[in-house]
Amino acid sequence: MSHTVRVPILMYHKIERLNKASTVKGHYVSPNLFKKHLSLLKLMGYTAIPLSSLYRENAKLPKKPVVITFDDGYVNFLQNALPALKSVGYSATVYLVANQLGGTNAWDTSRGDVEERLMSVDQVLEAHRQGTEFGSHTLDHADLAAVSTDEAWKQIADSKSKLEADLGFPIETFCYPYGRKNLDVQKMVEQAGYRLACSTERGQNTAQTDRFALKRINVRRDTWAPVLALKLLRGDKHDV
Numbered sequence: 001m002s003h004t005v006r007v008p009i010l011m012y013h014k015i016e017r018l019n020k021a022s023t024v025k026g027h028y029v030s031p032n033l034f035k036k037h038l039s040l041l042k043l044m045g046y047t048a049i050p051l052s053s054l055y056r057e058n059a060k061l062p063k064k065p066v067v068i069t070f071d072d073g074y075v076n077f078l079q080n081a082l083p084a085l086k087s088v089g090y091s092a093t094v095y096l097v098a099n100q101l102g103g104t105n106a107w108d109t110s111r112g113d114v115e116e117r118l119m120s121v122d123q124v125l126e127a128h129r130q131g132t133e134f135g136s137h138t139l140d141h142a143d144l145a146a147v148s149t150d151e152a153w154k155q156i157a158d159s160k161s162k163l164e165a166d167l168g169f170p171i172e173t174f175c176y177p178y179g180r181k182n183l184d185v186q187k188m189v190e191q192a193g194y195r196l197a198c199s200t201e202r203g204q205n206t207a208q209t210d211r212f213a214l215k216r217i218n219v220r221r222d223t224w225a226p227v228l229a230l231k232l233l234r235g236d237k238h239d240v
């Protein structure tokens, strides 16, 4: 990545109308608002690229790159986000929970949140055929800063090999569940063979940003298009 390029990475979860029973309402961005975000990005001159192409050698980055990420791999990505992304020629990167392909957000429902469906292997393959990149979000959406070293390694390394075996393509990037990590966890992610990892630290990325602690801009249900514009312009250092 060139030293002068500043790359925003957007973090979405669900592109779906609000389920009022949810305990994490902010994670629902409506399909209409998502379309407005995409129009705004176009208007601002951004080109969306998959995360892995950021640091690919000799990769020619667009003048204003943006990376659009979706955590957890909900079916509503395939239903609501992908058609909108394709209509503007954008691609995205989605983080999968390896033991829950075709399952549910069990890590949320165990804490009282509503159940949501996650993409099956066939659905992931369909989205992949349509240009979506996929990365790992551990085996079970584990809190890597809280579990033992052995368990953290299993969650990081085994999710990569399981996803690669189930899906048949390389898994090159990683995303820390809950944004929870420490330096040991970061090192394990590197040792397991990932090339990049997304955190939930706020801000934008330059050539100097740690490749295993990439910063993201949190996009929520109430992130109206002008607010997103402000986050992009200000670098999201301030909570706008």
Ligand SMILES: [Zn+2]
Pocket: 071, 072, 137, 141, 177, 178
């Ligand atoms: Zn997650």
